[in-house]
Amino acid sequence: MENGIIKGCFQDWKVAHVEEKSVKELCDYFKIPYWVSRFLINRGISSPPATEKFLYPSLDKLPTPEIFPGIGIAAERIRKAITFNQPVAVYGDYDVDGITGTTILTDFLRFAGARVQPVLPNRFEHGYGLNARIIDELALLGVKLLITVDCGITNVREVDYASKLGIDTIVTDHHRPGPDLPKALAVINPHLIFENQHNLEADNPGYLAGVSVAFYLMIYLRKHFRETNFWKHKVEPNLKKYLDLVALGTIADQVPITGINRILTKFGLPVLERSEKPGVKALLQLCKLTNKKISVWDVGFLLAPRINAAGRMGVEHLALELLMHDDTSKAQRIALELDRLNQKRQHCEEKILKEALDMIENPVHCLKEASALVLANDDWHRGIIGIVASRIVDRFGKPAILLAKNEGYWEGSARSVSSFDIFKALTQCKDTLEKFGGHRMAAGLRVSPDNLNAFVESFNRIASETIPSTGIRKQITIDSKLALRDITPQTMEFIDKLSPYGLGNPRPVFLLESFIVRDLRVLKDKHLMLYIEQNGKSMRALGFNLVEDPAKLPNSFRYLAFYPVYNHWEGNTYLELRILDFC
Known part of the structure; x- marks a missing residue:
């Protein structure tokens, strides 16, 4: 071990340093195991109030919706639209976050008596965000109020255009605002909370998902309608029924599972498990998750990709129909179609990945020594390149941008490593770009062919200031040592209590040392199985x-980086270790 770093076979292991006094204080105060105290402190949770909030989350502990500037104005305008029977459009994004947000807000407003039309742009025909042609169509339908979900914060011109057509706009979005805010009737965005002097997890101001922003508007609307006696002829809706889709959208958008997101996800996953929505039930059945405990992994790798496949393949309306349909047989047919689209997406993804890797390995392009990877191909599918960019980042430890041609421009997706703010980098290259948007880890961009070389040169120069040409080696953080004797059902109960896990709240990783390998097997030429003994x-x-390469496995093992899991096999349940790395 050198400077707290263990060189694993595949990753660097950072052994977290914490003050033992602080660890002991939390252990004594909350009567928790040593490793739990270390886990909490490693995540910046060290005070009794913060620990209490983390260990015992509650929906009652959510900040009130009044923290959002403009939310009162939005509620009053929505009430007016319902009262005077004005047509309303809820305009979402075509990804899981946008579709789930559009679904819950549309359903809530319809229950309240609004004439609502949900709208999703087509990725290829309309692009991301508000589109003037769709606004024209809505104006012809008599729409007087447009509410965005997961988009709109940078659509200054489109909001102005809607206003000229007599349409008021309420923007709900979680993306970073540009230099100018749209002149909407109200802009509800977590980034604007700081202007109102509310400290909402200052280290991560844009951490809410778009669906959560929409959900917060619904919380305020229910309260506003109550105070104005709007519910006198209706039963007030229980908003908990929407938490399944809030959790689904939150997890799919890969926002940090901390603070509000953790509370909404913690209480949303059980609602997802027992959801009565026909579309959700059909998806759960398709993914073999019916009557099972659902994890963040299940959502991120099983449920979300099937919903996202609709938008990626240009049939976003199918995903919206799935989540909004009340017909079980129709929902099942749509779920099967989404599964087919997802398989088609996977095939296309593998093809693009192979072509991208061939470009990187080709010495003609001199890409392997670059600090960032910018790849372009006329024939790549614009709905898929973002996923491939993520896989390239994972493989090479460098920021990656993949571009495809559209209407004479190069358009693409950018993905990054944790230490490199890709939105900031694109901002520094803005003179070479037609447009861009996004956040620290992911962004979208458009560049003209004439400026492509200048952009690549500028972006690589910026990346080279912090990213070595060899890339950033993967790193895992070791929370604590853990002996085999301490891996018990009680330990697993605490692991469950600290969940859900994801960005910002990773699963606890443990270090095992001083053990004996009694048996070593290689399964299917790539999986490692050990039978180990300790005391x-x-x-x-x-x-x-x-x-x-099985021949290159070490003769002895000094450390394992692992986490414990339950293995359910042939009616039996037992504890085992899931190895992340070894040395």
């Missing part, structure tokens, strides 16, 4: 895709 206790340890 008389034995356990199986399994590491997926950790064997590149």
Whole structure:
């Protein structure tokens, strides 16, 4: 170990340093195990109030919706639209976050008596955000109020255009504002909270998902309608029924599972498990998740990709129909179609990945020594390149931008490593770009062919200031040492209590040392299985895709980086280790 870093076979292990006095104080105060105290402190949770809030989350502990500037004005305008029977459009994004937000807001407003039309742009025909042609169509339909979900914050011209057509706009979005805010009737965005002097997790101001911003508007609307006696002829809706889609959209958008997001996800996943929505039930059945405990992984890798496949393949309306349909048989048919689209997406993704890797490996392009990877191909599918960019970042440890041709321009998706703010980098290159938008880890951009070389040169220069040509080696943080004797059902209860896990709240990772390997097997030429023993206790340890060459496996193991799991097999349940790395 050097400077708190263990060089694993595949990753660097950072052994978190914490003050033992602080660890002991939390242990004594809350009567929690040593490793739990370390876990909390590693995530910046060290005071009794913060620990209390984390260990015992509650919907009652959510900040009130009044923290959002403009939300009162928005509520009053929505009430007016319902009262005077004015047509309303809810305009969302075509990804899971936007579709779930559009679904819950549309359903809530319809229950309240509004004439609502949900609208999603087509990725290829209309692009991201508000579109003038769609606004024209809405004006012809007599729409007087337009409410955006997960988009709109940078659509200054489009909001002005809607206003000229007699349409008021309420923007709900979680993306970073540009230099000028749209002149909407109200702009509800977590980034604007700081202008109102509310400290909403200052280290991550844009952490809410778009669906959560829409949900907060619904919380305020229900309260506003109550105070104005609007519900006198209706039963007030229980907003908890929407938490399944709030959790789904939040997880899919890969926002940090901290603060408000953690509370909404913590209480939303159980609602998702027992959801009565026909579309959700059909998806759960398709993914073999019916009557099972659903994890963040299940949402991110099983449910969300099937919903996202609709927008990626240009049939976003299918995903919206799935979530809004009340017909079980129709929902099941749509779910099967989304599954087929997802398989088609996977095939296309593998093709693009292979072509991208061939470009990187080709010495003619001199890409392997670059600090960032910018790749362009006329024939790439614009709905898929973002996923491939993420996989390239994961493989090479460098920011990646993939571009495809559209109407004479290069348009694409940018993805980054945690240490490199890709939105900031694009801002520094703005003179070479037609447009761009996004956040620290992901962005979209458009560049003219004439400026492509200048952009690539500028972007690579910026990346080279912080990213070595070899890329950033993956790193995992070790929360604590853990002996085999301490891996018990009680430990697993605490692991469950600290969930849900994701960005900002990673699963606890433990260090195992001073153990004996009783048996070593390689499964399917790539998976590592060990039977280990420590102080008389034995356990199986399994590491997926950790064997590149069986002949190069070490003769002995000093450390394992792992987390414990329950393995359910042939009616039996037992504890085992899931190996992340070894040395």
